[in-house]
Amino acid sequence: MSGYKRVLLKLSGEALMGDDAYGINRATIVKMVEDIAQVARSGVQVAIVIGGGNIFRGVAGGAVGMDRATADYMGMLATVMNSLALADAMRHAGLLARVMSAISIDQVVESYVRPKALQYLEEGKLVIFAGGTGNPFFTTDTAAALRAAEIGAEVMLKATKVDGIYTADPASDPAATRYTSISFDEAIVKRLQVMDATAFALCRDQGLPIRVFSIFKPGALLRVVQGESEGTLVHL
Numbered sequence: 001m002s003g004y005k006r007v008l009l010k011l012s013g014e015a016l017m018g019d020d021a022y023g024i025n026r027a028t029i030v031k032m033v034e035d036i037a038q039v040a041r042s043g044v045q046v047a048i049v050i051g052g053g054n055i056f057r058g059v060a061g062g063a064v065g066m067d068r069a070t071a072d073y074m075g076m077l078a079t080v081m082n083s084l085a086l087a088d089a090m091r092h093a094g095l096l097a098r099v100m101s102a103i104s105i106d107q108v109v110e111s112y113v114r115p116k117a118l119q120y121l122e123e124g125k126l127v128i129f130a131g132g133t134g135n136p137f138f139t140t141d142t143a144a145a146l147r148a149a150e151i152g153a154e155v156m157l158k159a160t161k162v163d164g165i166y167t168a169d170p171a172s173d174p175a176a177t178r179y180t181s182i183s184f185d186e187a188i189v190k191r192l193q194v195m196d197a198t199a200f201a202l203c204r205d206q207g208l209p210i211r212v213f214s215i216f217k218p219g220a221l222l223r224v225v226q227g228e229s230e231g232t233l234v235h236l
């Protein structure tokens, strides 16, 4: 049904809150899993990176006087919690998922080992990469770009709160218009804040296209994987 054999899906941590003030909204996670199940059952190999902004955002902690690196480690641990919640929801939906963490917490979750991740994907299991890159001063978008490159994903799919990349942040500028496609260089030069420059640059250097689309739009993920025009494509 689609040209893609292997994709890396980045899910917004903040979107997991649904209409709640923080944490994980059950209905939201169940809906996300239904969308992922459709794609996985069509035979596409899916690896996932989920953020942690719904539980903890390092930059915000830094702003109130906390040591930035410590705050970032808390953010990485938040992504482990989200990954476990997501894997559990997948199990309920009858999907086989494995969580692999960039930070060793052996009693809780398996550590990231690249060949093992590749093996799981080939076996048709969903792989959730937790713990970000394992380093402070990075984001889960960068972790997603890194893992996408490592596993040879054909595209990085960023499912977020907005339905694509806009000329300015649509949350603060109602006059902003959406790009159907944009080059990496233009996205970096224009400092479009939808992703950080490190993540954009890594994808650009690896020739890895990114598609940004809405996490809330029903069926959007399937349409993206089928190669239909949805959201914004970032290309070389």
Ligand SMILES: Nc1ncnc2c1ncn2[C@@H]1O[C@H](COP(=O)(O)OP(=O)(O)O)[C@@H](O)[C@H]1O
Binding pocket: 011, 012, 013, 014, 015, 051, 053, 141, 159, 160, 161, 162, 164, 165, 166, 167, 168, 169, 170, 171, 192, 193, 194, 195
């Ligand atoms: N030029 C832009 N186009 C689209 N979204 C933008 C832009 N600039 C800033 N944003 C904001 O970026 C957010 C998505 O990025 P981020 O908060 O990192 O999401 P995530 O939680 O998915 O990592 C959106 O909520 C949107 O308001």
Ligand SMILES: O=c1ccn([C@@H]2O[C@H](COP(=O)(O)OP(=O)(O)O)[C@@H](O)[C@H]2O)c(=O)[nH]1
Binding pocket: 011, 012, 013, 014, 015, 050, 051, 052, 053, 054, 056, 057, 058, 059, 071, 072, 073, 074, 075, 076, 078, 079, 131, 132, 133, 134, 135, 136, 137, 138, 139, 140, 141, 143
């Ligand atoms: O490689 C990484 C990935 C994440 N984080 C921390 O984890 C937080 C949660 O991730 P992010 O904000 O990217 O999640 P999302 O925006 O998707 O909710 C970040 O703010 C950082 O503090 C980090 O330090 N290194």
